[in-house]
Amino acid sequence: MSNKAVKVEDVKERTWTDSIGSSVWGIGIMAVSGLVIYFGKVVLPANLVHTFKLIAVLGLILGAAIVAVAMFQAQHVDAKPTTPFKCPFCDGTNYFFGTPTADFDCELCARTIHFEDGSMVMVRTIICQACRTEHRVPMNIQRYVCDRCNRPLKLSTDITQKVAVASNAQNEAMQHQYDVLLVAFDRRHENATAMKIQNIMTVNLVDARKILASASETAPIPIAWGEPLRKAEALRRQFEELGATVSVRPSDAGTPSSSSHG
Numbered sequence: 001m002s003n004k005a006v007k008v009e010d011v012k013e014r015t016w017t018d019s020i021g022s023s024v025w026g027i028g029i030m031a032v033s034g035l036v037i038y039f040g041k042v043v044l045p046a047n048l049v050h051t052f053k054l055i056a057v058l059g060l061i062l063g064a065a066i067v068a069v070a071m072f073q074a075q076h077v078d079a080k081p082t083t084p085f086k087c088p089f090c091d092g093t094n095y096f097f098g099t100p101t102a103d104f105d106c107e108l109c110a111r112t113i114h115f116e117d118g119s120m121v122m123v124r125t126i127i128c129q130a131c132r133t134e135h136r137v138p139m140n141i142q143r144y145v146c147d148r149c150n151r152p153l154k155l156s157t158d159i160t161q162k163v164a165v166a167s168n169a170q171n172e173a174m175q176h177q178y179d180v181l182l183v184a185f186d187r188r189h190e191n192a193t194a195m196k197i198q199n200i201m202t203v204n205l206v207d208a209r210k211i212l213a214s215a216s217e218t219a220p221i222p223i224a225w226g227e228p229l230r231k232a233e234a235l236r237r238q239f240e241e242l243g244a245t246v247s248v249r250p251s252d253a254g255t256p257s258s259s260s261h262g
């Protein structure tokens with residue numbers, strides 16, 4: 001889809017170029033006419049002087065008219081009503097004849113302002129998790145490269161989530177890893193539960209019982225971590241069969257500022 005609206009800057013530039021072009025012609029015609037009038041008597045045969053002078057006078061008028069039209073057109077552009085359009089990226093104002101409905105580049109910051117179905121794609125502010133730089137990005141993109149630290153960022157689909165995490169392999173993997181935490185257990189299955197912990201955590205039975213005893217709602221004990229969801233859920237089921245309460249949560253939960261990796 002092309003813009004029906006045109007940028008004032010573009011029109012002015014074109015009109016200006018056109019005006020200069022036609023003015024040069026106008027001035028040229030006037031100069032030649034002037035020469036004919038001034039020197040005609042000397043260089044032309046006497047019987048033609050009168051005719052040439054007449055043509056030269058018409059030439060003068062024509063040249064002046066061309067220059068006048070060019071100047072009028074240039075001024076006419078200045079006088080036409082324009083529509084201001086605020087750039088969502090730099091807040092600078094672009095002026096249009098008509099209202100823009102398709103992508104265009106901002107005159108001030110050179111970034112492309114995107115349109116969808118004739119209306120501007122809104123912009124949101126994100127913060128690079130790594131270098132804390134704020135960026136304004138169109139709502140409809142999921143990825144963005146921080147131009148300060150060059151990290152590829154993955155944007156949250158939740159637009160209230162301003163912090164954009166670096167989308168490196170490590171972070172991607174972290175999002176798919178889960179920790180399994182023991183919150184409580186059933187005393188009737190204490191032995192079986194302790195043995196399960198012994199197996200999973202490769203500790204002896206005495207330590208497994210200590211782990212069991214210290215688990216509580218306020219201090220759940222991690223019994224497995226960095227597992228894929230399927231495995232974590234399987235572990236949860238095994239413990240629940242023994243009457244225990246287990247919670248599964250993403251591995252990076254609770255440590256949102258995992259910047260120590262970078």
Ligand SMILES: [Zn+2]
Nearest residue numbers: 087090106109
């Ligand atoms: Zn701009």
Ligand SMILES: [Zn+2]
Nearest residue numbers: 128131146149
């Ligand atoms: Zn950055």
